[in-house]
Amino acid sequence: MSQEIGSNNLRACILGYPVDLVNMDDAVCFADNYIKKSTGGHVVTLNPEMIMQGEKNTQLSTALKSADLIIPDGIGIIKALNKLEIKHIKQLPGIEFSEKLISTCAEKGYTIAFLGASKDTVDIMVKNLKEKYPSINIIFARDGYFDENAETDIIGQLADLKPDVLFIALGVPKQELWILKYKNTLNSTLMVGVGGSFDVWANKVKRAPFIFRKFGLEWFFRLISQPSRFSRMFPTLPLFFIKVALDNKNTRKEF
Ligand code: UDP
Numbered sequence: 268m269s270q271e272i273g274s275n276n277l278r279a280c281i282l283g284y285p286v287d288l289v290n291m292d293d294a295v296c297f298a299d300n301y302i303k304k305s306t307g308g309h310v311v312t313l314n315p316e317m318i319m320q321g322e323k324n325t326q327l328s329t330a331l332k333s334a335d336l337i338i339p340d341g342i343g344i345i346k347a348l349n350k351l352e353i354k355h356i357k358q359l360p361g362i363e364f365s366e367k368l369i370s371t372c373a374e375k376g377y378t379i380a381f382l383g384a385s386k387d388t389v390d391i392m393v394k395n396l397k398e399k400y401p402s403i404n405i406i407f408a409r410d411g412y413f414d415e416n417a418e419t420d421i422i423g424q425l426a427d428l429k430p431d432v433l434f435i436a437l438g439v440p441k442q443e444l445w446i447l448k449y450k451n452t453l454n455s456t457l458m459v460g461v462g463g464s465f466d467v468w469a470n471k472v473k474r475a476p477f478i479f480r481k482f483g484l485e486w487f488f489r490l491i492s493q494p495s496r497f498s499r500m501f502p503t504l505p506l507f508f509i510k511v512a513l514d515n516k517n518t519r520k521e522f
Pocket of ligand 1: 437439441
């Protein structure tokens with residue numbers, strides 16, 4: 268993280284991956300500073316599945332490690348921090364950070380672009396967000412199912428429009444690789460990979476009820492409501508905890 272902008276944020280290291288020790292206010296303040304300076308950047312909302320995928324995918328690993336702000340999203344990340352005696356950092360779900368960032372953008376007049384999910388989802392999401400934040404300035408929104416030609420066109424449009432923030436919902440690893448690929452081209456835009464958030468903002472997918480979230484069990488709710496996730500989560504999660512327990516060299520208090 269840039270020391271200049273990151274003020275006093277510290278970074279821990281989990282299995283060789285940086286994690287910023289931030290709460291909601293720090294994270295939004297960091298993003299706001301990036302937007303004001305138009306320096307561009309990549310925000311990752313990190314969970315154990317991403318780290319384990321990164322272990323098998325060098326490009327994903329590079330994308331995660333080179334991100335400018337890495338938010339502790341998954342409860343597994345918090346457990347790993349606890350193992351390092353870092354107890355003051357709470358889980359910061361990426362979707363909540365992104366919602367706060369959207370409201371900040373609406374308040375401060377920053378321009379927003381959305382890329383990802385199905386066309387229907389994007390249309391409903393944009394309508395919902397305009398209702399919720401009447402001052403929101405959405406200058407680009409399109410679905411995440413496109414071929415190479417359309418991709419060139421999308422990049423051209425975004426490079427011309429220079430949105431302050433681009434939310435990308437293509438799933439992991441696609442969205443993080445996409446951001447890595449275009450970080451230099453879209454060099455004044457802060458890009459945030461948001462996974463399935465557009466589906467939630469379009470009311471197509473429900474977030475876990477409060478009680479699941481309170482106890483860090485959002486992952487379990489997603490598992491029981493989308494059993495197809497089982498093969499993605501297991502044995503990934505247990506393996507992550509075993510590696511964290513054994514790998515003291517790459518899991519430490521400072522990055
Ligand atoms: N998606 C997309 N284009 C693709 C693949 C996926 O736009 O080529 C969208 C998909 O419609 C969904 C999101 O990416 O809205 C992925 O959601 P998921 O919950 O799977 O995200 P993850 O668990 O990877 O964060």
